[in-house]
Amino acid sequence: MQRTHKSTKLISLVLSFMMVLSFFSITGVTAYAQESGNWDGVSYTLDDDGTLTISGTGVIPDNAFYNDSRVKKIVFNDDCDITSIGAQAFSLCNNCTSIEIYSQSVVEFGKECLVCNDENNKNLKSIAVYAKGVKLNNNRFYSFGVLETLIFSTEEPIDFTLNEFVYGMAVSPNITIPLDSRIVTPGHIVFSGDKASEYQQLFETAVENGYIDWIDNIIEEAQNDGCTYIYDSEPKYEIITQQNYERVFPKYATLNILGPHTHSFSYSASASTITAECSNSDGNCTLQNNKVTLIIKKPQKIKFDDGQSPLASFTGLNSFNS
Numbered sequence: 125m126q127r128t129h130k131s132t133k134l135i136s137l138v139l140s141f142m143m144v145l146s147f148f149s150i151t152g153v154t155a156y157a158q159e160s161g162n163w164d165g166v167s168y169t170l171d172d173d174g175t176l177t178i179s180g181t182g183v184i185p186d187n188a189f190y191n192d193s194r195v196k197k198i199v200f201n202d203d204c205d206i207t208s209i210g211a212q213a214f215s216l217c218n219n220c221t222s223i224e225i226y227s228q229s230v231v232e233f234g235k236e237c238l239v240c241n242d243e244n245n246k247n248l249k250s251i252a253v254y255a256k257g258v259k260l261n262n263n264r265f266y267s268f269g270v271l272e273t274l275i276f277s278t279e280e281p282i283d284f285t286l287n288e289f290v291y292g293m294a295v296s297p298n299i300t301i302p303l304d305s306r307i308v309t310p311g312h313i314v315f316s317g318d319k320a321s322e323y324q325q326l327f328e329t330a331v332e333n334g335y336i337d338w339i340d341n342i343i344e345e346a347q348n349d350g351c352t353y354i355y356d357s358e359p360k361y362e363i364i365t366q367q368n369y370e371r372v373f374p375k376y377a378t379l380n381i382l383g384p385h386t387h388s389f390s391y392s393a394s395a396s397t398i399t400a401e402c403s404n405s406d407g408n409c410t411l412q413n414n415k416v417t418l419i420i421k422k423p424q425k426i427k428f429d430d431g432q433s434p435l436a437s438f439t440g441l442n443s444f445n446s
């Protein structure tokens with residue numbers, strides 16, 4: 125089920141309000157509003173208290189919860205295997221206070237997917253990403269007016285191409301990134317043609333200000349205007365350290381770089397859930413809450429011809445094995 129269009133949403137809101145009214149008149153019991161649905165393999169539930177819970181495998185579409193003031197907290201279930209978060213999926217959820225993303229895969233971030241605060245909003249305090257890796261795709265992150273914590277706890281290092289990552293932060297944020305993450309400076313472009321100087325200027329401004337996501341558009345428009353271009357330097361990659369991080373993060377941020385870490389697991393089991401808990405407390409464990417769980421589900425098959433699998437299945441197997 126796709127999320128419905130605004131106007132149909134309004135109609136269904138009115139309808140459900142009428143239903144609630146008639147429900148009241150019959151029973152006098154309070155009904156709790158809740159929305160749930162799914163996009164292919166990914167499902168969501170928005171509770172009464174504004175908690176948006178995401179679970180499943182696959183892609184969160186563009187604009188999924190764009191500008192949704194009902195959302196107060198975004199949580200991904202720890203069996204999530206999300207491969208991408210669409211453009212502006214959670215943008216301008218201005219009442220949201222925290223976002224916790226979990227995935228067993230590398231998560232690709234769509235354009236401005238987490239721009240949660242506009243200038244009038246002072247709510248979003250923490251963003252945490254626990255995943256195999258993150259592909260930022262020249263995403264720009266801005267207007268995080270009160271963000272205190274930004275955690276990228278990923279197994280793979282992350283490439284940051286932007287120096288405007290947390291523009292507009294009003295407090296001193298604590299930022300955590302994986303070891304060997306890099307600052308990427310894009311290759312330098314030289315334009316030629318009648319209007320070359322105009323586009324050259326735009327390009328230099330974009331790089332200088334970290335608007336790396338503009339570059340593709342600048343190239344396209346230059347070409348439409350009869351310009352050609354060449355790269356006169358390769359992209360540059362530098363490991364992020366305590367000395368150079370202010371090129372991607374504000375200099376008033378405290379940066380924690382996750383060090384090399386060896387999990388020290390102890391295992392426990394309860395009903396159908398096996399938990400591996402890491403007791404290495406060096407502060408570098410990339411697992412959410414220092415643990416990972418594996419849930420065994422019984423076979424779905426009941427009759428020989430019901431088309432269901434005779435096999436038991438696992439939830440969380442990938443992260444348990446990694």
Ligand SMILES: [Zn+2]
Binds near residue numbers: 387388403410
């Ligand atoms: Zn660990």
